[in-house]
Amino acid sequence: MAYVTRKPLSLRIYGDNIIECERAVRLISEAFNGTYSYVDSPLFVPIFRISNDDICIDVELFPGYGRWSVNIQELLIKNGSPLREATDVLVTRIENQTEELLFAVEYCSALPAGNQAWQRSGRALACVTAGVPYLYITEIGGVELDKSREVKASRFPNPIVPFSYLTATKLYSVLCLPVFLSSPSCSQQMKADFSEVFGEKEGHNLIKALIEKIPTDTFVEILVKKVLRMTELLANNRKRSDTLKAQEWATVLSLNNSARINWLIKKSAKWGKKRSAKVQSTATFLKLTSLFSESNRGNFLSPVSIGADDIPICLLAPDSRVQLSSMLNNLYGDLLPDDFYQWVNKKQPLIIVWVTGFKPEGDDSRPDRGLAPLTRMLFGEEVDVLTIINGPAKPSTWSVVKNSLDLAIKQNGLLESVINLSDGVLVDSTTTESPFGFLTNRPHRHPTNPITFTATKRVPLTFTEQDVDCITHMLFNQNDGESFFEALCNPPGGDWSGISIYDFENKLENRWTSLPRVSEEGGKRPDHVIQLNETPMILFSIESKDRGQKLSHNIGERLIYYVEQLTTTPPNTIREKGGEWIASTGENRVTLGNHKVLSGGAFCWINSKDLIRAMDESDLDFVFGFEFNPDTGTTTLHAKIGENAAVLPGILRKFSDRFGSRLEIQIH
Numbered sequence: 001m002a003y004v005t006r007k008p009l010s011l012r013i014y015g016d017n018i019i020e021c022e023r024a025v026r027l028i029s030e031a032f033n034g035t036y037s038y039v040d041s042p043l044f045v046p047i048f049r050i051s052n053d054d055i056c057i058d059v060e061l062f063p064g065y066g067r068w069s070v071n072i073q074e075l076l077i078k079n080g081s082p083l084r085e086a087t088d089v090l091v092t093r094i095e096n097q098t099e100e101l102l103f104a105v106e107y108c109s110a111l112p113a114g115n116q117a118w119q120r121s122g123r124a125l126a127c128v129t130a131g132v133p134y135l136y137i138t139e140i141g142g143v144e145l146d147k148s149r150e151v152k153a154s155r156f157p158n159p160i161v162p163f164s165y166l167t168a169t170k171l172y173s174v175l176c177l178p179v180f181l182s183s184p185s186c187s188q189q190m191k192a193d194f195s196e197v198f199g200e201k202e203g204h205n206l207i208k209a210l211i212e213k214i215p216t217d218t219f220v221e222i223l224v225k226k227v228l229r230m231t232e233l234l235a236n237n238r239k240r241s242d243t244l245k246a247q248e249w250a251t252v253l254s255l256n257n258s259a260r261i262n263w264l265i266k267k268s269a270k271w272g273k274k275r276s277a278k279v280q281s282t283a284t285f286l287k288l289t290s291l292f293s294e295s296n297r298g299n300f301l302s303p304v305s306i307g308a309d310d311i312p313i314c315l316l317a318p319d320s321r322v323q324l325s326s327m328l329n330n331l332y333g334d335l336l337p338d339d340f341y342q343w344v345n346k347k348q349p350l351i352i353v354w355v356t357g358f359k360p361e362g363d364d365s366r367p368d369r370g371l372a373p374l375t376r377m378l379f380g381e382e383v384d385v386l387t388i389i390n391g392p393a394k395p396s397t398w399s400v401v402k403n404s405l406d407l408a409i410k411q412n413g414l415l416e417s418v419i420n421l422s423d424g425v426l427v428d429s430t431t432t433e434s435p436f437g438f439l440t441n442r443p444h445r446h447p448t449n450p451i452t453f454t455a456t457k458r459v460p461l462t463f464t465e466q467d468v469d470c471i472t473h474m475l476f477n478q479n480d481g482e483s484f485f486e487a488l489c490n491p492p493g494g495d496w497s498g499i500s501i502y503d504f505e506n507k508l509e510n511r512w513t514s515l516p517r518v519s520e521e522g523g524k525r526p527d528h529v530i531q532l533n534e535t536p537m538i539l540f541s542i543e544s545k546d547r548g549q550k551l552s553h554n555i556g557e558r559l560i561y562y563v564e565q566l567t568t569t570p571p572n573t574i575r576e577k578g579g580e581w582i583a584s585t586g587e588n589r590v591t592l593g594n595h596k597v598l599s600g601g602a603f604c605w606i607n608s609k610d611l612i613r614a615m616d617e618s619d620l621d622f623v624f625g626f627e628f629n630p631d632t633g634t635t636t637l638h639a640k641i642g643e644n645a646a647v648l649p650g651i652l653r654k655f656s657d658r659f660g661s662r663l664e665i666q667i668h
Contacts, residue, residue, distance in 0.1 A: 008049070008056040011211070012099060012456070014065065014072050015089040017491035018470040021061040022477075024089040024105055025050070027137075028059065028211065031204040042633035043474050043662055044467045045458045057211075060094075062456065064466030064492070069457040075101070079130040080446040082420035083373070084413065085122040087134070093211065094455055101132055101451040103175075103210045108138040118161055118370035122417055124176055125373040128168055131448040133175035133210060135203060136165065140194050140230075141186025159234035159243050160308040161374070162227050166253055167260075168377035169224070172446070175216065176377075177223045179203035180230060184498070184573040184581035185513050197230040199223050228253065242309040244268070252307065257380050261349050264304055264315055271305040271314040279356055284331055284435055285390050285428040291327055292352075301327070303352070306378060312354040313375055318347040328426075336426070336437040343424055343439055344386070351375055351385045353422070357414055358391030362431070364414045365391065372421035381444055387422040390429055398432040405440070459630040465492060465546040468602050468626055469527065471635055472544065475655055475663075476530045484651075487529035487539070501567060504533045510571035511581070523562030524555060528602070537595035538647065539563055540622075548603040548614035548625065556599035556619035563597050598645050600624065608668050611640040621645045636664045 011028070015021040025048045029036040034052040036059075041047035050057040062068055065086045073084050087106045092099040104127045106120055120136065127134040140156070168176040179199045182191050199222070206219040232246040244252065248267075252260055273292035281289075292303050292314065301324055303314035316324060325345035328336065344350070353375055357368045368391075375385055401408045401415065409416040418425060419440050428435040460467065469491035477486045485502040498513040515525055528542040541559040545551055552558075575581045598621040601614050605625035615623045622645040625638040637656070641648050649667050656663045 008058045009211075010094045011057060011059045011102075012062060012092045012094055013059060013089050014062045014068075014092070016063075016065065016086065017466060018061065018063040018473050019489050019491055020088040020107065021063050022048070022473075023107065024091065025059050025061070027105065027204075028057070028091075028207060031208040031211075032057065038474070038658075040660065040662065042458070042630075043471045043635050043659065044460065044463070044628055046470070046474060060458065063470050064460070064464065067460040067462060067464065067466065069461070070099075070453055070455075072101075075451055075453060076126055076130040076132070079449075079451050081126045081130040082442070083122050083126040083417060085126040085369075087123045087127060090132070091211070097455045099453055099455050103133040103135065103207070106134070106136045108136065118164075118374045119367040121161075121164065121370040121373040121377055124165065124168065125377055125421075128172045128174040128176045129446045130451065131174055131446070132451065134177075135175075135206065136178040137181060137203065138178050139181050139183035139186075140197070141183040141190045156234055156237065158308050158311060159231045159238075159249070160306070160311060160378070162234070163231045163249055163253070163307070164374055164377040166224060166227055166231075167379075169220075170253070171257060171377075171380035173448070175206075175220060177220070178227055178230075179206075179223065180226065182581070183513075184511055184575075185583055186581070187583045194230070194233065197226045197233065199226045202226070242269075244307045249307075257382065261315065261379065261383065264306060265317045265349065268307060268315070269305045269309055271303040271309060273303075273314075273354065274310075274312075278360075279391060280430050281390055282428055282430055282435070287331055288328075288388070288428065291324070306351070311374075312371065314352050314354075316350045316352065318349060321345075321350040322347055324350070332435055332437075335435050339439060340424060340426075340437045343384075346384065348384060351379060351383055353385060353387040355387055355389045355414075355418060356391040357389050357418075358393040358397075358429075360392060362392060362394035362397070364412065366414075369414050369417045372417045376421050381446075384424075385422045386424045386426065387418045388426045388428070389418065390427075392429060392431045395431050398427065398429070398436075401427070402436065405438075463546075463604055463626075463628045465544055465603075467628060468544045468546065468604060468624075471626055471637070471663075472528055472542065472602050472624070474659075475637075475652075476528070483533050484655075485531040485533075487531045488526065490525070490527050491544070498572075499529055499563075499566060501539075501571075502531060507577040509575050509577070510584075511573050511575075512566055512569070513572045515566075521561060521565065522558055523560075523565055524552075524558035525562055526559050529563060532647070532651070534647065535594075537593070539595065539597045540600055540645075541597055542600040542602055542624075543618075544602040546604055548601065548606065548610045548623065551601045551603070551614050551618040551620075553617055554619045555601075556621065559599040560597045596644075598622065600645070602626070604628075605636070605638050608638070608640075611638060611668055615640050615642065622648055634662055634664065636666055638666050638668060640668045 013021045013024045029050045032055055034050045036048045036050045039047050039049045046061050048059050087104040089105045091102045124134050165176050165178050180197050202219050202222045209216045231249045235243045235246050273289040291301050301320045306313050306315050353371050355368050420442050424439050426437040473489045488499045498511045500509050500511045502509055526541040527544040530540040532538040541563045571584050573581045573583050600622045601620050602624040605627035611623050611625050622641045627636040652665050
């Protein structure tokens with residue numbers, strides 16, 4: 001039966017921003033082997049229709065968390081999640097004004113190496129503890145670049161990170177799996193080396209099954225095998241023997257949790273605490289770390305690796321845990337409470353998480369938020385976890401922790417992760433008057449019932465930069481391959497994954513990946529880059545804000561310089577239209593020829609004076625002010641355009657025609 005005779009299935013996508021939301025639309029469309037297009041709807045809450053001969057799915061997009069009548073993060077917390085972490089997208093199905101949360105998706109185009117590899121563990125745990133299936137779509141083969149944007153090396157995560165998704169799936173009985181794709185900068189040799197772990201097809205099948213509410217066991221089984229194989233490959237490719245051997249990962253996964261811990265205690269490598277020269281430490285903390293260092297032969301606690309030696313997490317056997325209690329008492333005495341010593345003195349295995357947590361100025365070190373979640377993904381809820389923090393937080397931060405754990409959790413995401421996922425916490429920092437410790441009484445409630453709620457209202461509570469970016473993207477993203485091309489869209493929460501320049505004559509997309517925030521000479525990475533197929537070629541470099549007054553003084557020159565400087569270097573990767581990415585050898589340099597880069601600003605409309613002020617003070621070639629009308633679902637684009645950008649009025653009117661009455665253009 002053709003889809004036109006059927007009522008459309010209705011989905012909703014909540015996401016970090018419009019790019020993540022639309023990427024999910026594309027993912028769902030691919031899963032159903034359909035095509036998608038915009039249908040008449042407010043541009044700040046756009047609707048796309050996915051269709052083929054058999055299906056019709058209407059997908060409503062809600063870009064920007066925390067801006068709607070229903071707060072998804074609060075729903076997850078109410079349903080057992082210990083963290084407020086927001087995934088890139090959450091997909092719901094709506095029927096009779098009731099929404100059901102189906103699954104979450106996280107994308108990673110950034111280099112998944114070093115401490116960045118576990119930065120997203122909190123997002124995974126936030127979902128599975130609330131019973132929400134979670135897919136982590138991550139690219140393999142990304143390369144690290146030097147200051148000249150020459151390739152240094154490919155970067156890979158520690159094998160224990162993908163392995164943690166397998167253990168989380170098993171421990172929480174909720175789908176929590178990575179899907180590996182090939183990075184645009186992945187070499188042909190690397191594609192061959194990792195060919196057996198790429199899982200795009202299985203990811204599509206899994207998403208289709210989750211939406212249709214049919215069994216997923218077959219697809220999950222295939223992905224589990226791919227993730228386990230990926231773990232083995234990563235272990236085999238390590239230059240140092242600092243993780244479990246390839247075949248040992250499968251053995252450890254096959255065991256239940258208590259047996260897994262006992263296996264590690266008996267057979268895993270010894271672990272030693274590494275010191276960071278960048279972080280100033282107290283005398284007591286240095287003595288504490290010496291207890292975990294093999295160089296201290298007299299009172300060495302024999303900590304065990306959890307499967308990866310260079311991860312700041314270790315395991316103590318029951319006897320060592322009892323020994324630790326005595327050593328802590330000798331070191332800290334009355335500074336720690338009696339109930340803390342009594343808890344440490346339990347004759348059970350103990351996981352210890354070492355968190356620096358704070359940068360020299362006292363700001364959070366965001367990747368460290370993922371260490372406690374990574375631990376729970378690996379070992380679940382039953383094992384005891386002690387987190388030790390030594391970073392230089394601001395003294396006021398420690399005051400809040402001492403006075404109110406609830407307030408500390410609300411104010412600080414890192415402390416939320418530590419407090420809600422640890423059983424005990426020890427703080428020994430240069431910025432606190434003296435070391436202190438406490439037990440957390442952390443929440444431990446994880447219902448598995450489907451999460452349903454009254455349908456969200458289709459108007460944001462407030463209009464912000466998210467709406468500015470959403471409509472700017474909607475205006476310029478319909479790349480027809482003939483007259484214009486959206487080279488970059490980087491809204492709040494974006495991943496800076498790259499800028500592309502399109503060769504209209506040869507139909508080649510040239511891409512620069514791993515973008516720096518600023519260029520060496522002070523250029524500023526724009527939020528949008530739009531390429532026009534004009535003679536000469538025109539590139540619009542646009543900075544977006546919620547208010548025009550937030551645009552930096554004289555930012556126009558910096559926006560232009562960033563694009564100019566970046567495109568003097570060779571692209572990292574290229575592809576033919578509709579083809580696969582091929583890593584650039586440096587010979588595929590894009591020659592822009594006679595071209596010009598114009599700078600622009602985009603923000604929420606206040607009045608015409610605001611347009612003039614923003615254009616003059618920020619030294620821009622043009623400015624856009626977006627006026628939103630929630631009652632009619634329409635938007636007015638107010639534009640102030642300088643002489644250099646005289647081509648814009650005609651282009652804006654041409655591009656806006658497909659939105660009908662939803663978008664009005666006013667040139668000031």
